[in-house]
Amino acid sequence: xxxxxxxxxxxxxxxxxxxxxxxxxxxxRRMQISVRTVEGHVSSLLRTYGVADRQALAARAxxxxxxxxxxxxxxxxxxxxxxxxxxxxxxxxxxxLARGRLVTLAGPGGVGKTRLAEVVTTAVAxxxxxxxxxxxxxxxxxxxLGHAVAAVLEVAEHADGQEAVLARLRRGPSLLxxxxxxxxxxxxxxxxxxxxxxxxxxxxxxxxxxxxxxxxVVHPVAPLPLGSDAEELFRDRAELAxxxxxxxxxxxxxxxxxxxxxxLAIELAAARSASLGAAxxxxxxxxxxxxxxxxxxxxxxxxxxxxVIGWSHDLLTEDERAVFRRLSVFLGDFDLPAVAAVAGxxxxxxxxxxxxxxxxxxxxxxxxxxxxxxxxxxFAAERLADEPEHTEVRRxxxxxxxxxxxxxxxxxxxxxxxRAGTAWQGxxxxxxxxxxxxxxxxxxxxxxxxxxxxxxxxxxxxxxxLWQAPDRYAHAARCAPDASEAARDLARAADxxxxxxxxxxxxxxxxxxxxxxxxxxAGNARAIALAQAVELTGRFPRAFRREIPFERRxxxxxxxxEAGDPxxxxxxxxxxxxxxxxxxxDALRPEAGLSAAAVAAAHATxxxxxxxxxxDAVRAVAINDGRVEEWHRIxxxxxxxxxxxxxxxxxxxxxxxxxxxxxxxxxxxxADLPAARASARLISDAELSGDSVYLAAGKTVxxxxxxxxxxxxxxxxxxxxxxxxxxxxxxxxxxxxxxPFAVLAHGLRGDRERVAQWRARAAAMGDPASxxxxxLDPLITLVDARLALRLGDLDQAAELAERARxxxxxxxxxxxxxxxxxxxxxxxxxxxxETDLAAAQADSAGNDWATATLLRAAxxxxxxxxxxxxxxxxxxxxxxRYEHEVTVELLAGPKPS
Numbered sequence: 001x002x003x004x005x006x007x008x009x010x011x012x013x014x015x016x017x018x019x020x021x022x023x024x025x026x027x028x029r030r031m032q033i034s035v036r037t038v039e040g041h042v043s044s045l046l047r048t049y050g051v052a053d054r055q056a057l058a059a060r061a062x063x064x065x066x067x068x069x070x071x072x073x074x075x076x077x078x079x080x081x082x083x084x085x086x087x088x089x090x091x092x093x094x095x096x097l098a099r100g101r102l103v104t105l106a107g108p109g110g111v112g113k114t115r116l117a118e119v120v121t122t123a124v125a126x127x128x129x130x131x132x133x134x135x136x137x138x139x140x141x142x143x144x145l146g147h148a149v150a151a152v153l154e155v156a157e158h159a160d161g162q163e164a165v166l167a168r169l170r171r172g173p174s175l176l177x178x179x180x181x182x183x184x185x186x187x188x189x190x191x192x193x194x195x196x197x198x199x200x201x202x203x204x205x206x207x208x209x210x211x212x213x214x215x216x217v218v219h220p221v222a223p224l225p226l227g228s229d230a231e232e233l234f235r236d237r238a239e240l241a242x243x244x245x246x247x248x249x250x251x252x253x254x255x256x257x258x259x260x261x262x263x264l265a266i267e268l269a270a271a272r273s274a275s276l277g278a279a280x281x282x283x284x285x286x287x288x289x290x291x292x293x294x295x296x297x298x299x300x301x302x303x304x305x306x307x308v309i310g311w312s313h314d315l316l317t318e319d320e321r322a323v324f325r326r327l328s329v330f331l332g333d334f335d336l337p338a339v340a341a342v343a344g345x346x347x348x349x350x351x352x353x354x355x356x357x358x359x360x361x362x363x364x365x366x367x368x369x370x371x372x373x374x375x376x377x378x379f380a381a382e383r384l385a386d387e388p389e390h391t392e393v394r395r396x397x398x399x400x401x402x403x404x405x406x407x408x409x410x411x412x413x414x415x416x417x418x419r420a421g422t423a424w425q426g427x428x429x430x431x432x433x434x435x436x437x438x439x440x441x442x443x444x445x446x447x448x449x450x451x452x453x454x455x456x457x458x459x460x461x462x463x464x465x466l467w468q469a470p471d472r473y474a475h476a477a478r479c480a481p482d483a484s485e486a487a488r489d490l491a492r493a494a495d496x497x498x499x500x501x502x503x504x505x506x507x508x509x510x511x512x513x514x515x516x517x518x519x520x521x522a523g524n525a526r527a528i529a530l531a532q533a534v535e536l537t538g539r540f541p542r543a544f545r546r547e548i549p550f551e552r553r554x555x556x557x558x559x560x561x562e563a564g565d566p567x568x569x570x571x572x573x574x575x576x577x578x579x580x581x582x583x584x585x586d587a588l589r590p591e592a593g594l595s596a597a598a599v600a601a602a603h604a605t606x607x608x609x610x611x612x613x614x615x616d617a618v619r620a621v622a623i624n625d626g627r628v629e630e631w632h633r634i635x636x637x638x639x640x641x642x643x644x645x646x647x648x649x650x651x652x653x654x655x656x657x658x659x660x661x662x663x664x665x666x667x668x669x670x671a672d673l674p675a676a677r678a679s680a681r682l683i684s685d686a687e688l689s690g691d692s693v694y695l696a697a698g699k700t701v702x703x704x705x706x707x708x709x710x711x712x713x714x715x716x717x718x719x720x721x722x723x724x725x726x727x728x729x730x731x732x733x734x735x736x737x738x739x740p741f742a743v744l745a746h747g748l749r750g751d752r753e754r755v756a757q758w759r760a761r762a763a764a765m766g767d768p769a770s771x772x773x774x775x776l777d778p779l780i781t782l783v784d785a786r787l788a789l790r791l792g793d794l795d796q797a798a799e800l801a802e803r804a805r806x807x808x809x810x811x812x813x814x815x816x817x818x819x820x821x822x823x824x825x826x827x828x829x830x831x832x833x834e835t836d837l838a839a840a841q842a843d844s845a846g847n848d849w850a851t852a853t854l855l856r857a858a859x860x861x862x863x864x865x866x867x868x869x870x871x872x873x874x875x876x877x878x879x880x881r882y883e884h885e886v887t888v889e890l891l892a893g894p895k896p897s
Contacts, residue, residue, distance in 0.1 A: 011048075014041040018058045023154055073125050075134035075152040075177075076118060083119050084236055085229030086112070093120045093219055097175070097204065100217040101196055104181075104205045107221035108361040108376060109312050110264025113206040114179050116221060120204065121177050128202070132175035137184060145187045149176070162191060169199035181207035182360065183315050189213055208312050208361040223261030223373070230256035233263060237270035260373040309379040312362055323353045324362060325387065328380035329397045331433040333369040341400040342393065369430075394441075395448075401438035402452035404431060409455050412462055412648065428459055435459075443478050450479040454489060457496070462648035466500030466695075467727060469493075469650070470509065477512075483520035487513045491529060495650035498536065499657045501695060501732050503543035507533055518563070524571050527564025530556050531574035538581025539616060541588060543731055550585040557582050569605045573614070576601040580617040589624065590617040608645060612638045612655040619662070626809050629846060632670040635663040639679070661699045661734060668702045669812045671849030673878045676703040694723030698734030702741045706849070708882030710745050714754070717742035721761065729765075736765065736776060740783040747787035748882060755787065778804075778813035785820035789827060797821070797828035801836055815843055819853035826861045834861065848878050856887055865891060 017027045024038045045057055093116065096103045105113045118134070125132040133152050140148045146162035155164040169176070176195075181188040189211045192203050196213075205211060210218045224230040231252050259265040316324060326343040327334070334342075340350040354370060357363040363370050372380060384390055408431075411424035435456050442449035453476035461469035473493035480486035494509035510533035517525035534557045537548040557578050564571040576598040583591035595617035602610035615638050622630035638659040645652040660683050667676035680703040683696050697720035704713035717738060724735050739762040746754035781803050788796045804821040807814045818840045825833040837857055844850035852874035859868035868891045875884035 011041050011045055014038060015045055015057060018042070018045075018054060025154065073121060073132045073134055074154065075136065076121060076132075077134075077136075079115075079118065081240065082236055083115065084233040085224055086116060086119075089116060089219075089221070090120055090123060093204075094124055096217045096219055097124060097202060100215055101202045102192060102205070102211070102213060102215055103203070103217045103219060104207055104210055105221050106207055106210055106218050106361060108262070108364075108373060109208060109309055110262050110375075111221050111223055111361075112263040113221045115263070117177055117179060117204055117206050121175065125175060128173050128175045130172045130174035132177065134177040134179065136179045137188070138180045140184065142184065142187055145184060145191050149178075149191075162194065166195060166198055169195055169201045173200045173202070175202050175204060178203060178205045181205050181211065182209055182312065185209065185211065209359040224256075224263055224266070226257050226261050227253065230259075230261040230266060234266050234270050237267045240270075258374065260375055262373065262375055265375050309362075309376055312360060313379070313383070316357075316360070316362075319349075319353055320356055320360075321383070323350070324357055325380045325383040326389075326393050327357075327363065327372055328377050328384050329393060329437070330372065330377075331437045333366075333371045333430055334434075335369050338400060338404075339370070341403075342396050344393070344396055398438045398442070398448050398452065401431075401435050402448050402455070405435055405452055405455040405459060408459055412459065425463060428463055432460075432463075439475060439479075443475075445481050446479050447481060450476055450481060450485070453479050454492075457489070457492060458648075458650075461496050461499075461650050461653070466496060467502075469496035470500070470502075470505060473650075474509070477516070483516045484522055484525070487516035487520060487522065487525055487529070490516060491532075492650045494529075494532070495654050498540075499650065499653050501543055501730060503536060503540050503731075504545055507536055507544070507548070510536065514563075524564045524568055527560045527571050528574045530560035530563065531571075531578040534560065534578040535574070535581055535613065538578070538587070538590065539620075542733060545731065547587065550582075553582050569601070570607070570610070573598070573601040573605050573607070573610045577610070577613050577617060580614075588620055590620050592618075592621045595621050608641045609652060609655050612642055612659060615641075616658065616662075623812065626811075628666065628670055628812065628815075631662075632666040632672065632675075635659065635666045636675065639663050639682075664699045664703060665737070665812075668706060669816070671706075671816065671847045671878065673703070673707055673848075673880060677707065677879070679703070694720045694727060695732065695734060697723065698732065698738040701738045701745075705741045705745045705748075707879055708884075710749050710882065713745040714742065714749070717745065717758075737779070739765070740776065740779050744783045744786060747783075748790055750791070752791065778807050778811045778817040781807065782813055782817040782820050785817065785824045789820075789824045794824070794828035797824045797830050798832075801825045801830060801832065805836075815840075815847050815850045816853075819844060819850035819857070823853055823857035823860070826857045833857075837861065848874055849880070852878070852880070852883065852887075856890070859890065 014027060024035050024042070027038045042054065042057070046052070049057060051057055093103065093105065097120075105117055107113050121132055121134055133149075135149050135152045137145070137148065146165055149162075150164045153165060153168050155168045178188060178192070185207070188205065188207075192205070192211060193213055195201055196203065210216060224233060231249070234252055234256055255269065256266060259269060313321065313324070323339070323343045323345065327339065329342060330338070336347060336351055336354065339345075339354055340347045343350060343353075345353070354363060358365050358370065362376060363372060384393060408424050408428050411427070435452065439449055439453055439456070442453075453472060457469055457472035457476055460472045470493040473489045473496060477486040477489035477493070480489055490509050490513035494506045494513060497503075497506035497509060510529050514526045514529035514533070517523075517529055534553050537544070537553050541547050557575075560578065561575060564575070566572055566575065576594070580590040580594035580598045583589075583594050595614065598617050599611065599614035602614040605611075615634055619631050619634040619638075622628075622634065638655070642652070642656050642659055645656060647653050647656045660679055664676055664679035664683060667673070667679055680700045683699045697716045701713050701717050701720065704710075704716065720735065720738055721742075724730075724732065739758065743755055743758045743762070746758060781800060784796065785800045785804070788794065788800065801821045801824070804814075804818045807817060811817075818836075822833065822836045822840045825836055830836075837854060840850070841854050844854055852871045855867045855871035855874065858864055859866075859871060868887060872884055872887040872891060875887055
C-alpha cells in the first residue's frame with residue numbers, strides 16, 4: 001500500500017473489529033447495525049484493499065488499533081446503579097493486571113467482587129488490542145467451562161470447547177474475566193493454566209477462594225469502609241428505593257456497622273428502608289438473615305443474604321461445615337487454640353480447616369487472629385442450632401472462656417507484682433464480648449459458669465468498667481454452688497458499686513449478701529455485710545438518691561450485732577465503725593469517741609482496709625471541727641497505709657479509691673500542691689480507664705487548675721463531662737466539685753463564652769445545696785472572686801467580700817475564698833479592703849495559697865514590691881505557674897505604651 005487508503009469512519013471501525021477477530025454478528029451487535037450492513041462494509045473493504053479474505057483484512061487492521069466502546073465487552077452486564085467507593089481499589093487492580101497475567105479478586109459472598117471486576121474491566125478493556133470478555137460461571141457445571149467461555153466469545157464449538165477458545169485467544173493480547181469461580185475451583189484452575197500457557201491472554205477472576213496457581217496475584221476484596229463509603233452506598237440505594245433521606249447519620253452508621261459494611265447486605269437493607277425506615281431496620285437486625293431478603297434482582301442467589309452465604313456453605317466439605325458452624329459461638333476475634341478447644345478438634349486439624357475456610361472467604365484473618373463477619377456468623381449459628389451437637393459446643397465454649405479468663409487473671413496478678421505489664425488489658429478487650437457471651441443461658445448453680453462469672457467480675461473491675469462489674473459478680477452469685485459463695489460474690493458486687501459511686505445499689509447488694517450469708521448459717525458474714533451497709537449510709541449519705549432513715553440504720557446495726565460474734569476481731573471492727581457513723585441522726589456526723597474506738601478495734605485485726613475505714617471516721621470528726629490540717633494529715637496516713645494493697649481488688653479498692661479522692665481534695669483545700677499532684681498521679685495511673693474516667697477526672701482537674709495547667713485541665717474536664725453523660729448522669733460528688741474548677745480554668749484563659757457554657761452546665765445539674773453539699777459554697781465564692789479579678793468584673797467585689805465573711809469557720813475552702821475576695825476588694829477599692837486583709841491574714845497561717853494571695857493583695861494595696869516578691873516566691877515554691885506569672889508581671893510594673 002503506497003499511501004493512505006480512503007475509507008469512511010464506519011469502515012474504519014469495522015476494520016478494527018475484524019482485526020480483533022470479531023464475527024459479523026458481533027460487529028453488528030456492537031455497532032448497532034444489521035449483519036447485512038456489516039457484510040456490505042466487509043465487501044467494500046475487500047475491494048478497497050485488494051485482498052482476498054477476512055484474514056488479510058485483519059492483518060491490514062494492524063495499524064488501526066482495537067475498538068472498545070461502551071457495550072463492546074461480550075458478557076459484561078450493563079450497570080443499573082452507580083458504583084460507590086473503591087476508587088483506590090480499581091487502580092490497585094489495574095496495577096496488578098499490568099504486573100501479572102492472573103489476578104484473582106477474592107472475598108466473601110456479597111462483598112462486591114463482581115461489581116469491582118465489571119468496573120475494572122470497563123476501565124482497562126481498551127488497553128488490550130483484542131478486547132475483553134466477561135464470563136459469569138454461576139450457571140456453569142463441571143465439564144462445560146470451555147463451552148461457556150466459547151459461547152461468550154461467539155466462537156464455533158467443537159467437542160472440546162477449550163480448543164475453540166484457545167484458537168481465538170491466541171490471536172493476541174486480550175482480557176478474559178472469569179466471574180464466580182468458587183464452585184469450579186479445579187476446573188477453573190486447569191483451564192486458566194492451559195490458556196495462560198498457550199496464549200497471551202490475561203485473566204481476571206473473582207472467587208471466594210484463590211485459584212492456587214503459580215504467579216497468581218490475589219487481591220482481597222474487603223467490605224466497604226465504615227464512616228464513608230458504606231453509608232454513601234446505603235443512602236444511594238435508599239434513594240433508588242424511593243426512600244430518600246435525610247437519615248440520622250448515627251443510625252445509618254450503626255446500621256452499616258451491624259452489617260459489617262457488606263455491600264450486598266447494605267443494598268438489601270436499603271431496599272427495605274422504603275417500608276421500615278433506617279431506624280426500623282436497625283431494630284429488626286436481630287434476625288439479619290430473615291430481614292435482608294426479598295430482593296428482585298436478576299441474580300437469584302443475591303436476592304437474600306442467606307442465599308448468598310448458602311452458596312458458599314454448600315461448597316464446603318463435611319469437616320469444613322462442622323468447624324464453620326461451631327465457630328459461630330465466637331462473637332469477636334479468636335485464635336487457633338480457641339478454635340481447637342471449641343470445635344473439639346486437634347490443633348493441627350483446626351489449623352488445616354481454618355486455613356481452608358479463610359481461603360473460601362468464610363473466615364476473615366487479621367493480625368494473627370480470625371473472625372466471622374456478623375452476617376456470616378448469623379448463618380453459621382443457624383446451622384449449629386439445627387445440630388444435636390449444639391449443647392456440647394456451647395459447653396466447650398464455656399470451658400474455653402473460663403480457662404481464658406483464669407489465664408488473664410494470672411496475667412493481671414503478674415502485672416501487679418511487677419512481673420508483667422498491662423498486655424492483659426488489650427487481650428481482655430479483644431475477648432470480653434466472648435467471655436460474657438459464654439455465660440448466656442447460665443443462671444443456675446454451675447461450677448464452670450461460676451468460675452467464669454467470678455473471674456470476669458474481677459477482670460471487668462480491674463479494667464475500669466465499674467458499671468458492668470457489679471452485674472458480673474451478681475451473675476456469679478446466681479451460678480454459685482452454695483449460699484456462702486453467693487454471699488461472697490454479692491459482697492464483691494457491692495464493693496464495685498460503691499467504688500462506682502452507686503450507693504443505692506451497693507446498699508441493696510450488701511443486704512442481699514447478708515441474706516445469703518444467713519441462708520448459709522454464716523452469722524459472722526451476715527453481721528459484716530449488715531455493718532458495711534450501715535457504714536455506707538453514714539459515710540456516703542449524699543451518694544444516695546434518697547437518704548436512708550436514721551431509724552432504719554439503727555435497726556440494721558442492732559441486727560448486725562445480734563447476728564455476729566462480738567469476740568471475732570473483724571466482726572468487732574466492722575460493728576465499731578458502723579456504730580461511729582450511726583451515733584448521730586445528722587449525716588456525716590460520727591462521734592469522736594466511737595470513731596477512736598473504731599480505729600482501735602481495726603488495729604486489733606491488723607487489716608489496713610479496716611484501719612482506713614476507722615480513720616475516715618476520725619477524719620470526718622476533724623473536718624466538722626474545722627481542722628483542715630488534721631484532715632490533710634489523716635488523708636496522707638490512709639494513702640500510706642493502703643499503698644501495699646491491690647487497687648484492682650474490689651474489697652481493697654473501696655478504701656483506696658476513697659482515700660485517694662479525699663487526699664486530693666484535702667491537699668487542694670490545704671493548698672499543698674505537691675501532695676495534690678502526687679494524689680492526682682496515683683488517681684490517673686489507676687483509674688483513668690474504662691467507664692470510670694469521669695470519676696478520676698473529677699479528682700484530677702482541680703489539681704491541674706491550681707497548678708496552672710489550664711490547657712490540660714479544660715481537656716480533662718470535657719472528658720469528665722462526656723463520661724458522666726455516658727454513664728447516665730449519676731449522682732457524683734466529684735463531678736459537682738469539678739464544675740467550679742472547670743469554670744475557673746476557662747476564666748483564667750479569658751474565655752467568657754466557655755465560662756458561660758460551664759456555668760450553664762452546672763446550673764442544669766441542680767442546686768448542690770439541696771443535695772447537702774455545703775463544701776461547694778466557699779469553692780464557688782473562691783471561683784467567682786478570682787474570675788471577677790481576672791475578667792475585670794469589679795462591681796461584684798463588695799458582695800463577694802460579704803459572702804466570704806459569712807462562711808462558717810469549718811467550711812472547706814473558706815480560707816482560700818476569703819483570700820480571693822480580699823484581693824478583689826483591694827483592686828476594686830472597696831472601703832473595707834484593708835480591714836478584711838488584716839482579718840484574712842490572721843486566718844491564713846499554714847495555707848500557702850491564701851498566704852501568697854494575701855501578700856499579693858498587700859502589695860497591690862500599698863505598692864509594696866517586697867510583698868509582691870514574697871508572693872511570687874511562694875507561688876513558685878508551690879508550683880502554681882499561672883499565679884506566679886501574674887505576680888511576676890505585677891512586679892515588672894505596667895508596660896510602656
